Amino acid sequence: MIHNAVDRAMQRASSYDQSEAYASKTTVHTIYIDNSRISNIETKVDTGMMFRMSKDGKLGKASVSLNGEGSVDNCLRMADTVLGFSPVDDEFKGYAQPGQARIGMPDVWDDRVDSITPDDLREIAKTLIGECRVNIPRAQIRLSSTESHVMNGNGVDAVHRSTLVYGHFTSMTVIDHPGEGMETYHGTHLNLDPVEIAHALSDKAEAAAVCREFKGTEGMTMILPPSELGDMITSSVGSAIDGENVKYGRSMWKDLMDAEVASKEFNLIEDPTLSAPLSCVFDDEGTPTERRCVVEGGVLRSFLRDTFCGDSTGNGMRRSSVEPQGSYERTPTIKPLNLVVGHGRYSRDQIVEQTDNGILVEKFAWPEADELTGRFGLNVRCGYIIRKGEIVGTVNNALLMGNMLDAVRNIEMIGNDSKQMGVINVPTMSFSGMELVGN
């Protein structure tokens, strides 16, 4: 269906200077757990397309659900209307140019995901519930398979097929002072282990249940596990290497190409060859992707770009690493495919043992740094206070403050426990110079 839609759209696009059709079909199966019982099972089929074109310097763009015979024609008509009242765009550099694949097809398809049934999902959920020592107030497991097709008037014609497995789980102790735990799973294969997740959820909730409020203010080392560090890196470093932020002068690293931006232990590779949610051979504009060094030994080596910025690095993406639906509604924007932070040699326990005064954050309210400045002030939901290499207490209700772009210049240790967190694969890391403030 999507291939016919793309073909039909491009056949009708000959009157435009440039044109591009993108269509996707996604089948999603989700099971929800509420209060340690299966509450919902959903099955969704989501199909749609976006058409973009240019004529005489003007741009048109529209997207539709493919829900009837006239959908494609309607999409073109809407896009043509947009083009009609669009002013001339001086910045448009054209859609993607065709190119040879630069990498082999990454392992992003799992037949088990594509053929999952509601009964299969029930079994996974039942195992999770049965193995968890504490309540599971809210959890979801979402499996999806997506096929997308992008074609343009320059000769690009690329099809991508992948599966996605995403899980988000919360846990809670049922005592007077409840503790909450959280786990997430990001992957392309059905390798999610419900027993392992259940045990982690139990451990985290029980740890959080003995939290005490942190009092006072003090400077300390911050240790972040992958679950908290992933989004902290993508929101700060990810923004600093975003070609559009560089183009518009709002990246803090815009003038630092080939300059030191991080500690020499910090290496960052864009690696779509690995099995990861957004790994692909061609991006969603049809540009070939490649393995690319972004930060080497603390020195900035590359920005990420799409066709809007020009000289695309194959990072023009519509698909999401978490939300499989609606990729056809999204205009391509620069997105990492799979950032890999080079791992170190230390276990998490070794990092704790070598920390004199610090906090190991089990859970922030929401891990995120300011995308322009890198600043953060984050509520610690559960953290372990470390004195002279030993955990001496568990705290919550405090703010941990710092700047993530400064933090990567002040790395103390890098762990060996890398984990996939959406579009980034990252280990536990520790950073000096943070401040914790409590009541």
Next chain:
Amino acid sequence: MMTGSFSDMDNVRDILKTAVERMSDAGAEFADARSQSVRVMGASSVNGNLRQLVEKGTGGVCLRAWSGGRWGYGTVTSFDKDSIMAAADMAVRNASGDGRSGFTLEPVTVRADVRADVRIHPDSVDPSEKVAAVLDIDKSQSIDDRIINSMGSYSEEIKDNALVNSVGSDIRWEEVRTLCRAMSVAADGGRIERYYDGPDSTLGFEVVKDLDIEATGRSTAVEAINTLSAERPPSGHLTVISDPMVSGLLAHEAMGHASEGDEITKARSFLTGAIGRKVASEVITMYDNGTVPGAHGSVPFDDEGTPSSCTKIIDEGVYTGYMHSLETASQLGFKPTGNGRAENFGKRVWVRMTNTYFGPGEWDRDELIADTKDGILCDKMVNGMEDPVGGCFEAKCLRGFLIKNGEVVKTLQSFTLTGKSVDILCSADALTKEVVLDGGMCGKGIEDWVRVSSGGPYMRAKMIVGGGQ
């Protein structure tokens, strides 16, 4: 292609009724079918050039079957009868399992046809006028070389909904939302700061017509430049005057999420069993009200067909009630409050807020500042996070001002507020007279974004403050 006209909906409604009958015949204790078409026009600009201009037309059908205390969903982006019937079968299959539910849903039967109450429907406005508004609000920010990015944006969303269910409801309703924004990024040396402003609503193009575009763009740029000299805020347990936007964030994150009925049925909220308990000082009254005319979170019906309503959550410091969907209302023995909402036809219905706000107090803003010896005045929010289990919250502020001896003495860069919700609200001692609502998107946990607003007056309370360098 279904473009969402009401005449098209007539055909779909007949199919929806057949699908509901099919689910009921297949054993569903309750069933509903909801079709939705969404038309969006969005435009945005950077540095005086149009960056995005797009029209979207999406739509589909969501079938729900309730059986044995479980929901089964079947969703398709198709209005074809065979596809909808297949989705209905899938919904029943997904709901299947052992046993029957221990409680019965009690939906009200509603028959209605409601068009959006807007003065200037976006459909009646030439698109070039919308593009011009974006470029005008962008260009009016070009007042100083330190503005490195001037940005304008406009979006309109027109949702046409139809819902039928197994108790005879047959509803069609339209929702229109329009917003127009300015955002400036200023830089000087190694500093970068930003500021934003602009209205949002469930109104039509009058939102733009009534806006002084030139003044809004200019003032946004001026404030971005002013923030370049902002200093790092003090940290600790401090006196804070939240502006209406941050007051709303407190209402939404600190108490709102914890008052959602599904958090109560799971005992996941610190407010479980709290009705009648003192949770705030007597100056605090709080509502969730989906009927506020023109507010961004207002809806005539929720996504289960329950008419929207006003729920008083706190009455002069005493906790008074929860928000409900059909399911949680039945579980807890209350009436549905019209808070069963979904991001769109493809997403789950949860208990969600609409417009959540604190009621007014008796102070004037200047009087409140003059009465504060040492404190921080907040100016605009970035985002927030709820903590229904722990009873805390997190609110990020775009910037603020330091108050010394009753006077604003300096501008402060972005910072975060946190603390225990009940402690903060019990420390509240003064609110101003005017309540202002601010629209935005609310996710539950990590996703499922619905349109809401939150707000209140300026409010003085004690909380933990801290911000990165």
